[in-house]
Amino acid sequence: MQPFDFDLFVIGGGSGGVRAARMAAQTGARVALAEAAELGGTCVNVGCIPKKLYSYAAGYAESFEEAEGYGWKLPAAPQFDWAHLKAQRAKEISRLNGIYGSLLKNSGVTLVTGWAQLVDAHTVEVDGKRHTARHLLVATGGTPFVPEIPGREHIVTSDAMFDLDPFPKRLLVVGGGYIACEFASIFNGLGSKVTQLHRRAHLLTGFDDDVRQFLAGEMGKAGVDVRLNCEASSIARGPDGLVVTLARGQQIEADTVLFATGRVPNTQGLGLEAAGVKLDAKGAIAVDAHYRTSVPSIYAVGDVSTRVQLTPVALAEAMVVVDALFGKGKRGMDYEFIPTAVFTHPNIGTCGYSEIDARAKFGEVTVFSSEFKSLRHTLSGRSERTFMKLVVDKKSDRVVGLHMVGADAGEVVQGFAVAMRAGATKALFDSTIGIHPTAAEEFVTMREPMPG
Secondary structure, eight states, X not given: OOOOSEEEEEEOOBHHHHHHHHHHHTTTOOEEEEESSOTBHHHHHHSHHHHHHHHHHHHXXXXXXXXXXXXXXXXXXXXXXXXXXXXXXXXXXXXXXXXXXXXXXXXXXXXXXXXXXXXXXXXXXXXXXXXXXXXXXXOXXXXXXXXXXXXXXXOBOGGGGXXXXXXXXXXXXXXXXXXXXXXXXXXXXXXXXXXXXXXXXXXXXXXXXXHHHHHHHHHHHHTOEEEESOOEEEEEEETTEEEEXXXXXXXXXXXXXXXXXXXXXXXXXXXXXXXXXXXOTTSSBOOOTTSBOSSTTEEEOGGGTOSSOOHHHHHHHHHHHHHHHXXXXXXXXXXXXXXXXXXXXXXXXXXXXXXXXXXXXXSSEEEEEEEEOOTTHHHHOOOOOEEEEEEEETTTOBEEEEEEESTTHHHHHHHHHHHHHTTOBHHHHHHSOOOSSOSGGGGGTOOSOOOO
8 A cells, every 4th residue: 555644634724724634633643734824724814813803993982982971081082093903913813823833733733834736636745845645635715706897906805904004094895795794894993984885785695684684774873884786897096096986887985995795715726626626616625525525535624615604614524524534433514503693883693594594494483573772872872772583483483593683792692502503492592581681681581473
């Protein structure tokens, strides 16, 4: 039998790749990981982590505004230092990069720095040097998609938003997904005049309809100029900034134009075709239920195979692969009732099915919803409201959809997600004592179903 240099060679040092590499190495396997950029991938470097830090920064503007209602008098108007925030973020991300490197080193993983390409079913080439492995894992994630429109050279993607120089006084965001909505909210909070364009009638395709409409209203109240059924057709540089021409002929001036129009699997330049790895209709690596590609020795996890584009999902998929290759092979992955959050202002937290999807899957459902001003805002002076919704399968009484728009929604929904995965019924929700006074208690006190 041909000897291999490694038992597993991982391409991509993001969340999924690092998890797979170090967990495989801890079983005693010989593991290598190749990464051309900083360790941690999109999530650590230009995604979840810096985005949440900037969301916190934007939240302080709201807190300053609210403080007066609670008796706090600020001696002067707060001043925002964009350069300081960027420096603090960079310092923290560098620390996390180091932690990822230490985790790999301490696990015994061989780190190969450079761009990796597949040569065949068992061979990877990095900067001219070839490495062989019994198993290969592709975990290269995704990359922002930008449509081909005139002037696209003037736009930025989400990757560039954390280090803009100078800070944009006028920001135009094109897109209606969670990345577009998050950056629109964040920069609005930091002091930009934000306009958001979306070509569809509602933001956040795929989310519950009530959540989509409620969030758009709250973002509008907070100052984001949300324009729906609206599309950018070209971008040009004018005397006072960028000029974006819309499909209907109107023009908008901005200092920065962000296109957050989706992400695509990062498959270019990996040598997939040469190795015989097939892509699906969406351009993602096609995998089976065990994350095996069309080449039996090659696997793929995370956004490059686009099951569900969430960091925790990539981590879970990586663990399934490691268990299959070096463990007992009993670990599986369940994509139902995956909780997620959107760090808009206010936040969204959601788990399970939207009302429309629940009706399609379960037939008859009962819907409970509540909209209210939280206790915090009875004195804050702000008009922000909170929205909550439960979708219940009428036949089993099981709660199959739980949705929230409000402060710390992600923190609230994470706990309820455990109950939903355990099969909690509406009767069980009703019998649970609420923590008073909190917004979260509303989920266990809603009694009157919506008509219809």
